[in-house]
Amino acid sequence: MLRMPRCVGILVCYHGISYNRRTRTRFVHTFFVGCRIERIAGAQHHTPMANTTLTAARAAKKDEFYTQLSDIERELVHYKEHFRGKTVLCNCDDPRVSNFFKYFTLNFEHLGLRRVIATCYKSQDVDLFSMNTSERAVYQIYEGDRDGNRMPDADEIEVRPLQGDGDFRSAECIELLKQADIVVTNPPFSLFREYVAQLIKYDKKFVIVGHQNAITYKEIFPLLKENKLWLGYGFKGGAGHFYSKYEDVATAGDHREGMIRVSGVTWFTNLDIAKKHEELILYKHYTPEEYPHYDNYDAINVNKTSDIPCDYDGVMGVPITFLYKYNPEQFELVWTTDRGGDGMIEYLKKEHTRFDAPVVNGQGMYKRILIRKKQ
Numbered sequence: 001m002l003r004m005p006r007c008v009g010i011l012v013c014y015h016g017i018s019y020n021r022r023t024r025t026r027f028v029h030t031f032f033v034g035c036r037i038e039r040i041a042g043a044q045h046h047t048p049m050a051n052t053t054l055t056a057a058r059a060a061k062k063d064e065f066y067t068q069l070s071d072i073e074r075e076l077v078h079y080k081e082h083f084r085g086k087t088v089l090c091n092c093d094d095p096r097v098s099n100f101f102k103y104f105t106l107n108f109e110h111l112g113l114r115r116v117i118a119t120c121y122k123s124q125d126v127d128l129f130s131m132n133t134s135e136r137a138v139y140q141i142y143e144g145d146r147d148g149n150r151m152p153d154a155d156e157i158e159v160r161p162l163q164g165d166g167d168f169r170s171a172e173c174i175e176l177l178k179q180a181d182i183v184v185t186n187p188p189f190s191l192f193r194e195y196v197a198q199l200i201k202y203d204k205k206f207v208i209v210g211h212q213n214a215i216t217y218k219e220i221f222p223l224l225k226e227n228k229l230w231l232g233y234g235f236k237g238g239a240g241h242f243y244s245k246y247e248d249v250a251t252a253g254d255h256r257e258g259m260i261r262v263s264g265v266t267w268f269t270n271l272d273i274a275k276k277h278e279e280l281i282l283y284k285h286y287t288p289e290e291y292p293h294y295d296n297y298d299a300i301n302v303n304k305t306s307d308i309p310c311d312y313d314g315v316m317g318v319p320i321t322f323l324y325k326y327n328p329e330q331f332e333l334v335w336t337t338d339r340g341g342d343g344m345i346e347y348l349k350k351e352h353t354r355f356d357a358p359v360v361n362g363q364g365m366y367k368r369i370l371i372r373k374k375q
């Protein structure tokens, strides 16, 4: 039986507008002291963090950390022209606390959006760290400003109940996905493969946060190779700070209260961005001394993307961070050395005893992406 939501409070938002001269972008900053909060009758409440937190965190596979508005702004400024007239879905986001939903509702008119939908997972608590204790979930739809103040007011955003727990794979969430043009969120890392597969299946445009380790997943790498997915602009210094109650392992200089530092976090997208068309300027020349051949693969080793030689036409092994500079008109992705190449690069293998890593002079190296210059 569907339980109806009841309104439990009206809270207030404070707004501020700033203008970035360099990017010519207007940002609306809002501090949500609250919004209209509706709660499904009988929803469970979050208990204070203690041992239960650790157990819940383990159960959630460390998926509970939350993106800062500033990180979302910094990435999405590059995609502005894609949003005009579009419906955006944030489907791993409690709309009452998600900075993704906040970004799109506050910039709704500025981006010229048609609709913003956000669904949350297993929770009706207005608590960033509710640990999904409820089997029910809610969603919100915002269709723009109705009272002329160009701000999302509480009575313009209504919280609606979902029938199930808000799993992005559920039938009702897939129905919402079908309505969307662009999906933008930070999904659970533990379900990243399935999450991306669903976006591809339903032919959706997307900008999502993931870990750069996912680049060489056997489900993700072919998408990069086939130009169905690429990296966005990324987080400052290749690491992000996220709101979380997990224990932070960052060094003192990098620690921020109430946050965890996640290194290697990045953005994945299939929306066209200027960066993808920029050519990497190659200035170094090949020498066998500086670029040794692998003992086990017929390819040379390149330690840094900026050192890719301009005059080598064979296969080169580069660090996975090369993907930040990858322009498919300039380079071809051959394959990855991860998992011994998954049987896809047998023709490049030399006679050797190990293929768990590329080997130079008997020394195993970190996994590489094999690339070749386009002629």
Ligand SMILES: C[S@@+](CC[C@H](N)C(=O)[O-])C[C@H]1O[C@@H](n2cnc3c(N)ncnc32)[C@H](O)[C@@H]1O
Pocket: 063, 064, 065, 066, 067, 091, 092, 093, 094, 098, 099, 100, 120, 121, 132, 166, 167, 168, 169, 185, 186, 187, 188, 189, 191
């Ligand atoms: C990394 S967190 C990011 C939350 C939010 N998108 C943000 O960036 O602030 C991933 C979120 O996905 C939710 N989640 C986990 N499994 C899910 C599922 N099967 N369907 C939808 N959401 C899920 C988690 O509860 C968690 O809130």
